[in-house]
Amino acid sequence: MTSLTKKLIAGGALALAFALPAQAAINVLTCEPEWAALTTELAGDKANVSSATNALQDPHRVEARPGLIARTRNADLVVCTGLDLEVGWLPLLVQQSGNAKIARGQPGYFEAGSFVPRLDVPTKLDRAEGDVHAAGNPHIHLNPHNIALVSAQLAKRLAAIDPANAAYYGARQADFAGRWSQAMRKWETQAAPLRGMAIVEHHRNMEYLMSWLGMHQVGTLEPKPGVEPSAAQLGQLLAQLQQQPAKLVLRAAYQDERASNWLSQRAHIPAVVVPFTVGADAESRDLFSMFDTTVQRLTAAVK
């Protein structure tokens, strides 16, 4: 092979490499792993999906890292919970990336929280109450009915961003919705014994899970949302549990275990860790197995 042909081939390959991204899969950046899992369910290999955070990170506290800014720059669609959950870092990413497609209000900005009914919408906004979210509790994904609502909207949005594959997204959404409602019925049957159960949670991030399964909360390890548990607060909580007992103390995989173990030992109730989102442990690979694990851990703890 002459060096000219080599150069031509190399040039051709290079040209192809530059031309390809135009028709290749769309780039989707999600703020949390659950939306990455959902986007993958709906878009399959038509989208390159990555999540800005992993399951062991606190979605409230994320650094606008250089690697994240670079990924935001190349995104065609950003899928986030919204409701001010990412207020400390997402606006910075969007601004610094200089990517006009994903600015708030553009089709490239998808706020899952705006498509579901919110719990805990505060009647009073005061930082003395801790880290309050004006638009309501943002941890919406732990009620699978919310996932169903979001999936329908997300499929529409994917179709709007990438009209060439609209039918594909529609078909995958229909398939997902069918499997999802079956799975929900299964979880609801399995979780029937949890109805009416009182629990203690670490942060107010399980409200949607509780409202789905009919559980209720009698205390939080954090004295105020976003404020770390203190010895004094835990002591008070323990005393309060004497009058108003709870069946278990619940926390997400990303939350520190110490406070919940402390209470578990003294109140003699099990400390249960739920994955909270996809990828927190080996069993929670996707949305289905994440809820499988959640329901299984809860029911196993109160057997």
Add this chain to the structure above:
Amino acid sequence: MFKHTLMSVAIAAAFALPLSASAADNPELAAIRAQIQEMKQSYEARLQALEQRLQDAQAAVAEAQNTAAAAQQASAAAPAAAAPAPAAAQGDNAFNPSISLVLGGTFSNLSQDPGTYRFGGFMPPVGEVGPGSRSFNLGESELTMAANIDPMFAGQLTFALSGENEASVEEAFFRTRELGGGMNIKAGRFLSGVGYLNGQHSHTWDFVDAPLAYQAFFGGQYKPDGVQARWLAPFNTFLEVGAELGSGRSFPGNDRNKNGFNATSVFAHVGDDIGDSASWRAGLSWVRTGALDRAYEVDGIPNAFSGRSSIWMADAVYKWAPNGNPTQTNFKLQGEYMRRKESGTLASGELADGYAGTQSGWYLQGVYQFMPNWRAGLRYDRLSSGSPFIGLVDSGVLGMDAFPALASYNPKRSSVMLDWSPSEFSRLRLQFARDEARPGQPDNQVYLQYIMSLGTHAGHTF
């Protein structure tokens, strides 16, 4: 009735199952099975229809909440308990900028008179230099107002209100919102993108005061009046380049009464993640500006510099948090090196002749959050004055005693701090420093500082 039929289906199914193996050919059983199958399908369809109705109802609730939230934002002044106002009734304040306020203050104990503070071997910089006053000090309070202007532009104004009852404009700029293509343009007065710490407001610093190099070379922070363009390359690795044109009025430049662009700076930053737990950013920057009769006085002898200043900066920062979750513990290591070349003329009284000097400085600091809300940090600062060429001394017209500021010296400082942040909006800090900026007069500095943040608060950059 629904429940009742379900029950009968279940009973039928329970009876049907054990029989199915033995009597596969019984037509009656086959009929029952077909009926069950039919009922199952019909229930499946009804369940799905119900679920769809539930979903529609939920979506409607979400929509109503969105409308209510929008209305509430519009009439922010209205009490929240009141019934949500219709979206059309927007208050006069709906488009007001968001306001954020930072309160800061220190209680200082300084072993040396802060009035004598200077960097041995350096011309005294103009700006926020030195340890401040003794005892209680109202630090800088920052008042920031920011809002989108229209689809194209957003704007921000930050006042710095000093304890000496002076208000100054810290930043006032507009920036583009949706240029796209990784471009961002800013114009007005802004914190320059050079280096690492330069772009960050003082309330986000990990120590009470700026590194010595920033104080000596920029008089605190470099804040040009001008225009900035930044471009982020479309790679998966962070690569950002930027350029700024400025009036040249901010130190080390001064007002030269000249048209055109009197200060230029360029910078480039690269960065990436190392696994889930760590990330880094490093950069190179260059600033060029000029001064005309930049006067200063040390020991009662007036001197003035005219000429060009150019500054090279290298910066690097590394952050670590287990699994990228900084809530419990995290660590941050940052360092910057600066090298300034100045050449021109240096005057002493009526006499003036050539001047050329190269001076450098660096700092390295590490801050560790060892438990939630608590952090400890160490910093080491060093400056090197070098030995400048001073024409008037070289030609023997004057002795070095005519330029007391420039006698060679290498200032240094070691600082240690401990801070406590009960929430992301408040911080209390204790800092101790041994500052050897003045030749032969080490200053032991103790600070107690508070930083409080009120109102809407924008996120902090990496």
